[in-house]
Amino acid sequence: MSNPFTYANKVRKKFKDPYWVAKNKYITYYEQLPIDEKVILLESQTATKISxxxxxxxxxxxxxxxxxxxxxxxxxWGRYVKSITAILEHYGFENVNIVVYASDDYMRLLASAKYLINDATFPNYWIKKKGQVYINTWHGTPLKAMGRKVHNDVFFGNVQKNLVNADYLLYPNIFTKDVMIRDYMLENISSNSYILCGYPRNTVFFDRDAEKKIREELEITDKKIYAYMPTWRGTVDKVGVSKNDAYLMYYLCELDKRLTDDEIFYINIHPMAMHAKNTAEVSKLKHIKNFPAEYETYDFLNIADVLVTDYSSVFFDYACTRKKVVLFPYDKDEYLCDRGMYMDMDDLPFPQVFDLDALVNELRSEKNYDDTEFVKTYCTWDSSNATAQLCDRTILGIDTGLTVGPVTGNGKENVLIYAGNLDKNGITTSLRSLMKNIDLDKRNYYISFCQGKAKRHGEQLATFSDKVNFFAVAEYFNLTAANKTVNKLYKEHLVSTNQYIKSLGKRIEQNFLRSYGNAKFDRVIQFCGYEDEMILLYSQFKGQKTIWVHNDMLAEIKTRSNQRKDLLEYAYHTYDNVVAVTDDIVAPTQILAGKDKKINIVKNTIDYKTILANSEQPIALDPTTKCSVEPEKFYEIMQSDAKKFINVGRYSPEKGHDRLIDAFYKLWQKDNSIYLIIMGGNSRAKKYEELIEKVNGMGLTDNVILLLAVSNPYPIIKACDGFILSSLYEGFGLVLAEADILGLPIVSTDITGPRTFMKKYGGTLIENSDEGVYKGLQMLYNGEIKPINVDYEAYNQECVAEFEKLFE
Structure with missing residues (x-):
């Protein structure tokens, strides 16, 4: 252990954190506590409100x-107990027990309550116990894109797991049912039921006595009441005063001047947007007030004569009142630029206004639009008794006349594929190509990834076919405090893999359930082939499991020390199928798997059509691309007639970039008009920065160009005169094929991975040494490299046939 005293100090501090202690006890409670048939646990808006x-x-x-x-x-949550208690007392609610979120009592209830009801999600460490009944009501008809439709969002996993786990999914209309099931990809993997029923919160809109009561209590029976409920435009990771907050306060101040004494404009702003400064400013306004805190939001909204909103789904609910709705999307162009919508706002029946004068005019005008069809479509089952219908059906099992149906599937196999972190690397590229080449109608494919690790690569989701599904997971294990000690010892190599499995195998199996809930998968594929915890997680799957091998893992252990030999030996023995991406790495894989284990070959398919199409685009660096020279200088070089050689591969020691630069230096001394371009998708241990220092120290600043993270590398490759692979070892060397497709002469070190491919198609191999790399550059410079001849369509068909054999 690197520093046992530091570790012990961290553990001591954690034991003082009640949330950490309670969370570690949850798994024990999950295992030991029986279900209490008469307990109901409710959670509203992640335990921040009761509304x-x-x-x-x-x-x-x-x-x-x-x-x-x-x-x-x-x-x-502890900080919201006071405000929630105040609302409960205001309404005279008794016999309700408030339990502090994430407390020890909460963990006990999460593990033992028979009925669980939520309008959002339970925490991602929650595991639904057999016998528990989970009712998810969700919190609105979706207007804004959700789930897979938000192409750069990788944090939908816990929502997806909660929806998969729910026994009953409440939908107020067919549109919501179809969108939620489709875009959270619930078909085929869910065994739950949907319920078509009006939202409980909308029942108050049928209660005119409730409206009258609040108006009388506030002494505003003679006032015209407007309610403003805009969408929060921020993100949870960027909370603070924003430009939109400033716009909002400007509009409110100006609107206050236009309103008369018989008008009150109540606002309900998201708590993350209503900062102390804004709250203080609103309190100074004469005709504008915040929603009173003692009332439930919809109970108070019921008194409004007009609802003003923008992109909030509240208008779907309020429409059942048949009162007037006004849309005030003052930043429509800017907002819609980054956020997808399920429908065009111009197709909605409600009037849209974009300035204050138009807003005031609509507030004071009579309703002059027909929303009959809108109400019929989106308020289909809203009624005064919707709450009773829902509760009596789901808790008591009484037939209340609701439509209850299964989330259906197509009867095909479900294949779960772990993709890693979706980085712009060979693994992601090969998986994307595989998904493009196989018949996606044969099976249902779900690509999984750890959402925290994939955070920076969310845009990769949009590069897969719409027929490919996703399932994001949180990348940690649910462990008790004692388990964590074993886990720490394992990470420090003080406990072997076999000992670890013997001690925590059951816990790992539970964590598969924690990650994927009750989702039904027939097969799993650990396609990434890396990441210790995910190798272990998938090894405990109760069904056919396959692991991919993308590299010479013995060489990885020797060169980078980034793999555990005992883990790979365990995995290759435990998984039903072990797949190598080339014949060259079968031998080292066999050593790890054991002589009795059959190693399957499934070569990487190559998406040559996309490569060719993307190569026709202009050469372009992204705003996030790092370039060792000024962009103007780079573009000038790429457009010149000078000889340019290129290498593509992540900045990591095994790629041989150091010796490639050394070899280029020798050639450059003979002709200083030539250029070397090295392009990588990511950098390991600041290798990119180290190479820049090396290049500058050798006086090659203007002739060796280092690029990091280019979304479309193919125009750059195509503009070069030759490609050299200088790696010490490889799994396959996919970039060789990509460069060949783009018409470049290619040369590779004679190593496992590229060797078989290059020999089969007449490619040029050079000695795996400093001198060999120099010779390869010389051959490219002198035009001595012959092109190879590959029919990539036939090649891909062969790869797909190999893949299909895994399912026989």
């Missing part, structure tokens, strides 16, 4: 005699 659907469900459970024998709990 919306959960408020009206809570109200019904507390007031209807049928539920007198049940104990009802409501979760709340």
């Amino acid at each position: 919306g659907n959960l408020f009206y469900i809570l109200k019904y459970l507390l007031t209807d005699e049928k539920y007198a024998g049940y104990t009802v709990y409501l979760s709340s």
Whole structure:
């Protein structure tokens, strides 16, 4: 262990954190506590409020005699207990027990309550126990894109898992049902049921006495009431005063001047947008007020004569009142530029205004549009008794006349494929190409990734076919405190893989359930082939499991020390199929797998059509691309007639970039008009920066160009005169084929991976040494490299046939 005292100090501090302690106990409670048939746990908006659907469900459970024998709990973060308690007291709710979110009591309830009801998600460490009944009401008809439709968002995994785990999914209309099931990719992997029922929160809109009561309590019976509920435009990782906050306050101040004393403009701003400064400014306004904190949001919204909103789904609910809705999307062009919508706002029946004068005019005008079809479509089942229908059906099992149906599938096999972190590397490229070449109609494919690690690469999701599904997971294990000690010892190589499995095998199996919930998969493929925890996680899958080998892993251990020999030996023995991407790496893989284990060959398919199409685009560096010279200088070099040689590969020791630069230096001394371009998708241990220092120290600053993270490398490759692979070892060397497709002469070190491919198609191999790399550059410079001859269509068909054999 690197520093046992530092580690012990960290552990001691964690034991003082009640959340950390409670979370570590959850798995014990999950295993040991029986289900309490008469306990109901409710959670609203991630335990930050009690409003919306959960408020009206809570109200019904507390007031209807049928539920007198049940104990009802409501979760709340500690800092929200006071505000939630105030609302409960205002409405006279009794017999509800508030449990602090993430406390020891909360963990116990999460593991033992028979009925779990949520309008969002339970935490990602939660595992649904057999026998628990989970009702997910969600929180609105979607207007904005969700799930897979948000192409750069990799953080939908916990939502997806919660929806897969739910026994009942509440949908207020067919549109919501179809969108949620489709875009969270629930078909085929879910065994739950959807319920078509009005939202509980909308029941208040049918209660005119409730409206009258609040108006009288606030002494505003003679006022014209407007309610403004805009969308929060920020993101959870960027909370703070924003440009939009400033716009909002400007509009509110100007609107206040235009309103009269018989008008009140109530606003309900997202708490993350309503900062202390803004709250103070609103309090100074005469005709504009915040929604009163003591009222539930929809109960108060019910008194409004007009709803003003923008991109919030609240208008889908409010429409059932048949009162007027006004859309005020003052930043429409800017907002829609980055956020997809399920429908064109111009197709909605509600009037849109973009300035204050038009807004005031609409507020004071009578409703002059027909929303009959809109209400019929989106408020289909809204009624005064929707809450009773939902609760009695899902908790008591009473037939209340609701439509309840299964989330259906197509009957095909479900294949889960772990892709790694979606980095712009050979593994992601090969997986994308495989998905393009195989018949996606044969099976249902779900590509999985760890959402934290994939955060920077979310745009990669959009590069896969729409027929490919996704399943994001959190990348940690649920472990008890004792388990964590074993885990730490394992990471420090003080515990072997076999000992680790013997000790924590059951826990790893539980973590597969924690990651994927009740999703139904027939086969799993650890396509990445790396990442210790994910190799272990998939090894415990109860079904056919396959692991890919993309490289000479013995060489990886020797050169980079980034793999555990005992883990690979365990994995290659445990997985049903071990797949090497080329014949060349079968031998080292066989050593790890054992002589009795058959190694399958599935070569990487090559998406030559996309490569050719992308190569026709102009040469371009991305805003995030790092370039060792000024961009203007780079473009000038690429457009020149000077000889340019290129290497593509991540900045890592095994790629042989140091010896390539040394070899180029020798050639450059004979002709200083030549250029070497090295392009990598990522950099290991600051290797990119180290190479820049090396280049500058050798006086090659203007002639060796280093590029990091170029989204479309193919125009750059195509503009060069030759490609050289200088690696010490490789899995295959996919970039060789890419350069060949683009018409470049290619040369490679004589190493496992490229060797078989190059020999089969007449390629040029050079000695795997400094001198060999220099010779390769000389041959490219002198025009001595002959082109290879590959029919890539036939090649891909051969690869696909190899892949299909795994399913026989």
